[in-house]
Amino acid sequence: MRELIESRRDRYLEWLRQACSIPSLAGNPEGLQAMVAWLEGTLGPLGAATERLTFDSAPDVLLAHLGSGERTVLVYDHYDVQPVDPVSLWKKDPFVPALENGLLYARGVADNKGDLVARLAAFEVYRDHFGELPVRLKLLIEGEEEVGSPSFPEVVERYADKLGADGCIWEGAGVNHAGAPELVFGAxxxxxxxxxxxxxxxxxxxxxxxxxxxxxxxxxxxxxxxxxxxxxxxxxxxxxxxLAPTPEDLTALETLPFDEEAEKQRLGISEFVGGASGLELLTRAHFxxxxxxxxxxxxxxxxxxxxxxxxxxxxxxxxxxxxxxxxxxxxxxxxxxxxxxxxxxxxxxxxxxxxHPARSPMDSLIGRAATIACEPVYDLPPAVSPLMIATGPMHPIAHFLGIPTVSPAGVCRPDSKIHAPNENVAVTDFLDTIEYTIEWIRAFATV
Amino acid sequence: MRELIESRRDRYLEWLRQACSIPSLAGNPEGLQAMVAWLEGTLGPLGAATERLTFDSAPDVLLAHLGSGERTVLVYDHYDVQPVDPVSLWKKDPFVPALENGLLYARGVADNKGDLVARLAAFEVYRDHFGELPVRLKLLIEGEEEVGSPSFPEVVERYADKLGADGCIWEGAGVNHAGAPELVFGAxxxxxxxxxxxxxxxxxxxxxxxxxxxxxxxxxxxxxxxxxxxxxxxxxxxxxxxLAPTPEDLTALETLPFDEEAEKQRLGISEFVGGASGLELLTRAHFxxxxxxxxxxxxxxxxxxxxxxxxxxxxxxxxxxxxxxxxxxxxxxxxxxxxxxxxxxxxxxxxxxxxHPARSPMDSLIGRAATIACEPVYDLPPAVSPLMIATGPMHPIAHFLGIPTVSPAGVCRPDSKIHAPNENVAVTDFLDTIEYTIEWIRAFATV
Structure with missing residues (x-):
């Protein structure tokens, strides 16, 4: 199947280029609308039924339905991107994707269009290789994540009956410094x-x-x-x-790779707050x-x-x-x-x-599927984190709807420069994410 | 003598207009030089011998010598002015003096060209009315007061032997809200x-x-x-x-008019720091x-x-x-x-x-002369303050040279808008200051 993906490298890179050419920025309603239209146009031929969840104060939220099966998975992505300021620090036009040394540069390519397009590509590869998706998949794509998802809790509340699922795949964590796929269970x-x-x-x-x-x-x-x-x-x-961390949380943190010296050097500090290091540092950071x-x-x-x-x-x-x-x-x-x-x-x-902060159990069906799926794709075992130290609008899904949620491996590397000039994604990470998506879909159907 | 002053109203207003037309701003060496030249050109016909006290890091300081007699008085003024920003808030060009309803508007007219030109006018009136000044008068005019007089202490040190005097008249305090002439003995x-x-x-x-x-x-x-x-x-x-205030300081403060309600209203506060009022407030403010x-x-x-x-x-x-x-x-x-x-x-x-802070005794020769001189000119007795709550470069004169110093009545009113757009001086205050200058010269010779 990897061969099939590799053989379509140019096709899916072209999808990604197209998606990244659209300036779907807050304050640019035309760009946001164009992005929704592009998604509808791409999802249609994949056999998806799409609908727009409208809400007065927010750009349309797109919901696409694919596949069939006993289990239902909700996939959360967003189609809006960060502002491009300061433009002068970009090496190229942020909305003219440029491939250089195996890296594709564009605003939004890492956050979150790379993961989003990889998923669309995975749906096509799956269909062509195996047939219909073996799970009911609901792809939920909002358009104001980069301004803090102010309407998202209410959107989820209003459309709750459409969003029920047995597990949720959340945007995308990434691949860490060491090359290990990341699995994150909260924010x-x-x-x-x-x-x-x-x-x-x-x-x-x-x-x-x-x-x-x-x-x-x-x-x-x-x-x-x-x-x-x-x-x-x-x-x-x-x-x-x-809440204090559980023994399982501490076990996860113990194996979470974190290069303290590299991080200190990056920050320009001689020690972390309170002189913390090791498990104490990671526990503080997450809890x-x-x-x-x-x-x-x-x-x-x-x-x-x-x-x-x-x-x-x-x-x-x-x-x-x-x-x-x-x-x-x-x-x-x-x-x-x-x-x-x-x-x-x-x-x-x-x-x-x-x-709101959010936490999901690490041993849910979707958590286990996301974990199992790493093995065929990545060389290293997953780096499991109970919680990301940053913030994301995971709460309406994980808590209001009560759907176990995981933010899995994806296109992001620590040096992908999300929210910064020269945002980029490695083509190999993009292809890995296509493959990984197929693997967790398969695993979720049977785990 | 007041009649003589009044009869020359237009002549001295023209001097003041000329002085205020010169943009003698920090960072404008031509303007500063032009101002020195104008002063030399005006002082010469008054019989003054002028010299420039040069100093590498400062615009030339002008020293003019007039009169003769037993006592020597040093008069400190400055020929530089504040910046004019924001220019848009000025009703007229700040360097095109404009007379309106008895007020002359221009940058520097109150701080400190009004006092300076009034003194020049007083020298002429005195000469024409009485003859030569009855005291040795040294007029010291520096050009970087508005940027904090950074070189002034060293200039005074270098030229100390030229600056000796029995008393010093410092720039100019002004006339207070009530119309009383101000005498200030420190900074x-x-x-x-x-x-x-x-x-x-x-x-x-x-x-x-x-x-x-x-x-x-x-x-x-x-x-x-x-x-x-x-x-x-x-x-x-x-x-x-x-230093704690002396009984004399407290006596001076007790009679110092200060409209607490008006000041609170101006500031937009309901009470002063610590709830202070009356003598406690004034003591705090000054000491x-x-x-x-x-x-x-x-x-x-x-x-x-x-x-x-x-x-x-x-x-x-x-x-x-x-x-x-x-x-x-x-x-x-x-x-x-x-x-x-x-x-x-x-x-x-x-x-x-x-x-450095500075204090001079209130009962010095020059202090007494400045006090006595108020009576023939102003309706109200002087408001005597031991110290101004703001800062001025009085220390090199009052302490390094040890010359008793007073900042006397002058052209400034509380609403003269010094350092602000639409700086202005009332023509009557300008004429009063000419008269007052003549009076303290006479008093200092005989007190």
Whole structure:
């Protein structure tokens, strides 16, 4: 079957080029619509029945039905891509895919069009090699993942009766530094907040700071109450819903490859937070929430320049990565209560994003199928992670619908530059993902 | 004599227009040179001997000698002006002086060309009315006051033997809200610092904040150690050189008019720091140092936007207003020591400006002359302040040379918009300042 895939290399690369030529960016409705149309046009000849799940505040979500069988698998992908700024750092036009030294460069080629097109190709190869898919497959493709999937929970709720399944394949994790396929069974959640401290009509000459209160100092003081210097969050009840890792989680983490020295070198640091390493480091990374300052601004900030000003206002962005079973809305409420209790109730808190953390069991049918399927495709055994340290909108599927979910091996490598200029995918990884898709479909039917 | 001044109103307004037409801005050497030439051209016919005090790093400082007598007075002014940005907020071209409703609008007309030209006019009126000035007068005019007079201390040191005097008239305070002439006997000092906390090679996806240290948090935590929430600076020894106000200072402050409600309304606050009012407020304002955050920046700060980033670096600007006898270099050393002692020795501290605080006695010859001279000119008795809450380069004269110094009544009103668009001076205040200059010259000769 690999031979069949290899023989169609140019055909599927052409599909991928076509998909990556469409600028399906947030804020470009034509590009998003063109991408949906391209998907419909490609899925039709594969025998898929497609429908659009419409929702007022979101680009159309595409749902395609293929195959038949006892078991049903839901596959989640997204057809939108990240912005291309700064364009000047791209070696080529981000929407004119370019093949160079076995790598295809284009915006979205790794996140997530490479996985998506590999799946379409797999459906065709499967059909031509084996016949109809041996499972009922529902391919769900949304169009606003890159802006935080704000409507996705409601879309899933509204169309819940169409989305039932025995397991879910989630977008795609990738292949790690060592070349091992990754299997990830959850995602952290997120609360993204903007804090603003005001208090003066206008910026003032700083001489009056001797009697006029400073909104900047006030914000700094408020922030300093949120965390201790070891990074532990001091907000009352912040950790009360945090689940400890299970023995199975720890076993998975123990075998998860993580090159600490390489990561330190990449970051430019001499040690990780708290001096952690080994299992302690990985446990923290996967099972601890964060409270990060993504930005802070007030007053005059030109490096090397002087201006004696008392700024009228100060702003900070907080991004908190949450772990199961923390509830984003609850965390925001606790932060508000904390500020109020510490006499900082005047600081405004605006919620700019909420995402629930998600976890699925590792021994589900789909988890086992995704694991078994690695063997014929990859040289190394899978690197299994209970949770990714980043965030994804997995919660509506894994928790609201209760479908066991895994983010499996895919086209991404650590150096695929997702969300960055010169995003790329290796052609061999693309072909591997086609093969791997066929393997997990086969495994899921029989496991 | 007032009649003589009034009769020459147009002549001296024309001088002021000429002076204000010259863009003597930092970074415009032609404008600065043209201003020196204009001053030389105007001082010559007044019988002044002028010389340029040259210094490698500074525009020429002009020194003019007039009059004769037992006593010598040094008069300090500056011929440079603030930048005009944002030009769009000016009603007229800032270098085309415009008279409207008794106000002359132009950049520099209040700070400090109005006082400077009024003094030149006074010399002429005095000569034509009384003859030669009854004191030896040294008019010292520098050209980089608006960028913090970085070379002035060294200029004074180098040319000390030319600058000796029995008293110094400093630039000009002004006339307060109530219409009372102001006399100010000192200025706060300044230490302006840039703090930078680095720690990562690049901005990172914020998911790694779970194990990568955050330079922003580190800077926030370091800043939070510098002050308590009441604004008291926690740096060891910060207050040890602060002089308490004398009974005479408190007496002066007791009679200093300060409209607390108007100031609160202007600032948009409900109470001053610590709830202070009355004498307590004025004492704090004049005799307490500050530690102000003039700016802070890191990461992503677009209001309403979200970006999940762990910033690689954070920057803060601190401006500290210092009071006698705090020494700016010593304060900087103490802040460095504080950061080191609190384990923040990795945060870089760059000094961007240092200015010593200054105090002169209120009962000096020049202080008494400036006080006496108010009576014939102004309806209200002078508002005497031991120290201005802002900063000026008074220290080299008042302390290094040890010349008793006073910043007297002048053309400025609280709404003269110095350093801002539409800077202006009332023609009547300009004429008052001519008259007042003649009066303090007469008083200084005989007091």
């Amino acid at each position: 952290k959640g997120l609360a993204y907040l903007e804090l603003v401290c005001s208090g003066l009509n206008d910026d003032q000459h700083s001489s009056v700071a001797v009697y006029a209160p400073s909104p900047v100092w006030r914000l700094v003081e408020a922030l300093a109450t949120l965390r201790d210097v070891d990074g532990r969050v001091l907000v009352d009840g912040f950790y009360e819903d945090v 601890e929430p964060t409270c990060n300052i993504a930005g802070i601004h007030a007053g005059f900030t030109v490096p090397g320049g002087s201006k004696t000003v008392l700024p009228k206002q100060a702003l900070a962005k907080l991004d908190l990565r949450l772990v199961p079973e923390q509830v984003p809305e609850d965390i925001v409420a606790k932060i508000r209560a904390h500020l109020k209790a510490h006499d900082f109730g005047d600081i405004s808190v605006t919620t700019l994003g909420l995402e | 706060k000092g300044l230490a302006y610092l840039e703090l930078v906390c680095s720690g990562l090679n690049d901005d990172q996806h914020s998911s790694v904040a779970v194990y990568a240290p955050s330079p922003v948090w580190r800077l926030v935590e370091a800043l939070a150690t510098l002050r308590d929430v009441d604004g008291r600076v926690l740096v060891d020894g910060f207050y040890e050189d602060v 307490e140092p500050t530690c102000n955050i003039a700016g802070i920046h890191a990461g992503f700060t677009v209001p309403g936007g979200s970006k999940t980033v762990l910033p690689k670096q954070a920057l803060a600007k601190l401006d500290l207003r210092l009071v006698p006898e705090q020494v700016p270099e010593d304060i900087v050393a103490k802040i460095r020591a504080h950061l080191k002692a609190h384990d923040f020795g990795d945060i870089s501290v760059t000094t961007l400006g240092l200015e």
